[in-house]
Amino acid sequence: MSEAWIIDACRTPRGIGKKGKGALADQHPHHLGATVLRAIAERNNLNTADVGDVIFGTHSQRGRQSNDLARMAALEAGYDIRASGMTLDRFCGSGITSVNLAAMNIMSGSEDLVIGGGAEMMSGYGEEGAAIAPFMDNGNLTLREMHPQPHQGLCADAVATIEGIEREALDALAYASQQRAANAIANGYFDKSLITVYNSDGSIALDHEEFPRPQTTLEGLAELKASFGALADFPLDEAGTTFRSLVLQKFPDLEINHVHHAGNSSGVVDGAAAVLLASPDYAKANGLKPRARVRAMCNMGDCPTLMLNAPVPAARKVLAKAGLQTTDIDLWEINEAFSVVAEKFQRDLDLDRDTVNVNGGAMALGHPIGATGSVLIGTVLDELERQDKQLGLVTMCAAGGMAPAIIIERI
8 A cells, every 4th residue: 555645735824704804705716726726736846637636625515615616626727627626525524534535545546646625715604505504404303303413602612511611711722822823923834835815817815814813812802702602592493492402402401601702713714725645656756755644544423412522532543543642743733613622632632732733723713614624734734844843633523523633744
């Protein structure tokens, strides 16, 4: 079995995912995807006819994001028509899964050059044809009775309540995320991977992270009203079903403490990312210098009702596959979907906090759902190089109670 080498990674800045506010909100999703695909081809002087597949993660495959965004983005990027493309949906985990599948293609010998990545225009959510979140009632009462799935924000509050994690700890982590992101931006830690997005007339649409709020203070976070209390009791149907009642189906005695708000939850943003992988033989024959190899990959499922708890067992599973311990990992990236996800992850695995999300996370930088996993793989790769470290582990929660994971090793 061949190794899968990571040759390069790049991404767009993340724009605020709201119409009228975000610099990328008027772009077409194909254009965001094409931006990173064009950049990764130019940076590595690729013969795009050799690209066996472009695999993109995109959660909301409705409206403008439908009809195989990966293929359309590759065509707009000017790729040879022989470079195929497919688009997948593992909710928030899509961007890790796309890279994992790219690596599997190479390791199996099926392909020699594959791009994994993702794109998400969250500014398009709510438009006609946009995706309905999986936790909303879709008429499948059998599934709802078997595995009730509430709003993920309420899941975050429920997990924090069950784990006994107080809001002060969650706000402290959110504050640290903002400070770390501000430091990384000020010192150019993201510059190696960051690709400017241009408008069709050649003017700059966005060349910097738009979402961070470096002025955030602990006092300001403490003043924010919890977001998911009222939403928990909003009636979903004529029978009076609510998100809270869905949780109580599985946890009947749980009195949920509402502790999450806009400041300690992930940001709604637009963005895209691409990761270039190759077989060792192809890389050597074509002068491509590897930056890392894929050491191990895995997927894990957990309770769909709590939804957010799979990253810890996923990390343990992928470590076992690689024959590693937590102390062997130099840098960790756990997506900050909500503060409790990252807080619980660090507590359960007893991690050195100076090795986790060292340049901030989604609470500061935003979470372009289908792209985030690919963004984080590029982020940990850049930081391993900057710190001259070797091993990085990336994982994240996904709706339905899932988590993909990957370990990469610097070459």
